[in-house]
Amino acid sequence: MSKMHVKMTVNGKPVEGLAEPRTLLIHFLREELNLTGPHIGCDTSHCGACTVDLNGQSVKSCTMFVAQANGAEVTTIEGIAAPDGTLHALQEAFREHHGLQCGFCTPGMITRAYRLLQENPDPTEEEIRYGISGNLCRCTGYQNIVKAISAAASQLNASKEAAE
Amino acid sequence: MIPGAFDYHRPNSVGEAVKLLAELGDDARVLAGGHSLIPMMKLRMAMPEHIVDLQDIAELSGISESGGTITIGAMTRQAEIIGSEMLARQCPILREAALQIADPQVRNLGTIGGNVANGDPGNDMPAIMQALDATYLVEGSDGSREIAARDFYEAAYFTALKDGEVLTAVRFKTPPAGHGQAYEKQKRKIGDYATAAAAVVLTMDGGRCKTAAVALTNVADTPIFADAAGQALAGSGLEPAAVDAAVQAAEAAANPSADGRGPADFRKRVAGVMVRRAIAKAAERAA
Numbered sequence: 001m002s003k004m005h006v007k008m009t010v011n012g013k014p015v016e017g018l019a020e021p022r023t024l025l026i027h028f029l030r031e032e033l034n035l036t037g038p039h040i041g042c043d044t045s046h047c048g049a050c051t052v053d054l055n056g057q058s059v060k061s062c063t064m065f066v067a068q069a070n071g072a073e074v075t076t077i078e079g080i081a082a083p084d085g086t087l088h089a090l091q092e093a094f095r096e097h098h099g100l101q102c103g104f105c106t107p108g109m110i111t112r113a114y115r116l117l118q119e120n121p122d123p124t125e126e127e128i129r130y131g132i133s134g135n136l137c138r139c140t141g142y143q144n145i146v147k148a149i150s151a152a153a154s155q156l157n158a159s160k161e162a163a164e
Numbered sequence: 165m166i167p168g169a170f171d172y173h174r175p176n177s178v179g180e181a182v183k184l185l186a187e188l189g190d191d192a193r194v195l196a197g198g199h200s201l202i203p204m205m206k207l208r209m210a211m212p213e214h215i216v217d218l219q220d221i222a223e224l225s226g227i228s229e230s231g232g233t234i235t236i237g238a239m240t241r242q243a244e245i246i247g248s249e250m251l252a253r254q255c256p257i258l259r260e261a262a263l264q265i266a267d268p269q270v271r272n273l274g275t276i277g278g279n280v281a282n283g284d285p286g287n288d289m290p291a292i293m294q295a296l297d298a299t300y301l302v303e304g305s306d307g308s309r310e311i312a313a314r315d316f317y318e319a320a321y322f323t324a325l326k327d328g329e330v331l332t333a334v335r336f337k338t339p340p341a342g343h344g345q346a347y348e349k350q351k352r353k354i355g356d357y358a359t360a361a362a363a364v365v366l367t368m369d370g371g372r373c374k375t376a377a378v379a380l381t382n383v384a385d386t387p388i389f390a391d392a393a394g395q396a397l398a399g400s401g402l403e404p405a406a407v408d409a410a411v412q413a414a415e416a417a418a419n420p421s422a423d424g425r426g427p428a429d430f431r432k433r434v435a436g437v438m439v440r441r442a443i444a445k446a447a448e449r450a451a
Contacts, residue, residue, distance in 0.1 A: 024167075045203060047271060062197055063202050064202070
């Protein structure tokens with residue numbers, strides 16, 4: 001039951017550490033790497049507060065051993081804004097549209113929405129609701145979260161068109 | 165919640181995995197997507213001393229069709245099933261059901277092999293595999309064998325899979341022209357298991373139902389292949405009397421327990437409603 005050497009790329013930077021294989025990815029991120037953006041909510045793979053991006057897919061990091069993520073590319077909420085601190089369109093839109101109240105679900109919600117908009121850059125309201133169905137919010141009633149994601153999608157599509 | 169300690173193994177081939185399982189004995193568990201096993205380990209309801217992670221075994225992933233047979237590798241994720249155009253065309257019930265499993269994050273990791281092999285009566289794919297008359301391909305240190313989905317489930321979490329065996333793929337005949345299928349699932353909310361769910365696969369020929377198979381999810385400690393329900397439909401024109409007979413047969417085959425989803429009688433009736441809706445939908449799609 002010895003510790004294993006774990007290597008992965010987190011938010012674009014190579015990281016490594018020693019961890020017991022049973023360490024959950026969320027604990028490794030929070031406690032070894034001090035990335036406390038992803039939260040532990042329900043700890044039972046329901047609430048999505050621990051959502052991170054792993055090899056280009058949204059996953060719940062409370063339901064993955066660090067050993068499984070060995071060699072993976074991980075993005076957390078800390079890696080979503082530009083390196084100079086400029087907020088991502090989703091982060092701006094959550095602020096603008098009041099897509100959060102207490103903020104506990106927000107890192108998971110935005111990390112999930114970040115991937116959703118890459119899977120489907122122009123989602124309908126229904127597609128947004130279905131796409132974030134693995135993320136629970138107990139404050140907002142989701143209305144403003146959906147508005148924020150929709151606004152961010154428009155913003156991202158407009159900047160993409162402008163760039164072309 | 166912290167799971168018990170274990171040694172971690174990540175083999176590159178089925179042969180290597182089977183060899184590892186033979187060496188490690190019954191202290192070892194196979195890990196696929198992990199979305200059943202890891203929650204059990206966090207609750208310390210499972211405490212394996214060795215985890216054999218199948219994620220690097222390329223031969224276990226992928227969806228293919230050849231010679232009228234569809235094969236899906238055990239490590240194929242639910243998200244891949246949803247994304248498969250071939251399945252959407254040839255066997256749409258799989259996509260329809262996978263879209264009703266848990267949520268997007270879970271479907272990115274959850275696998276077809278884990279879903280069918282774990283023996284959890286709440287899992288959706290086993291009933292569908294029974295309705296499709298699928299075969300499970302299994303590899304062990306004594307070689308490979310095939311087990312019919314209809315013979316696989318013995319009790320909750322008890323299956324025909326022996327210690328040291330790995331389920332490598334599911335295989336079934338490509339449904340023929342004129343077939344219709346539907347999976348109807350009643351659940352309280354996203355991420356919940358079914359209060360009751362029904363899979364119906366039928367073939368129609370000039371307004372007559374030629375063949376029909378009906379199977380149920382989460383209304384007993386195993387999936388239920390409701391043979392009598394299918395027989396009530398086969399040969400009929402799906403007229404109300406035949407559909408009523410099938411619904412009654414399915415309800416009679418269901419044996420749910422009372423839980424947070426409702427009393428046993430309620431869940432039995434929901435199973436009947438799901439069968440009725442699934443028959444109507446499958447018949448419409450077959451037309």
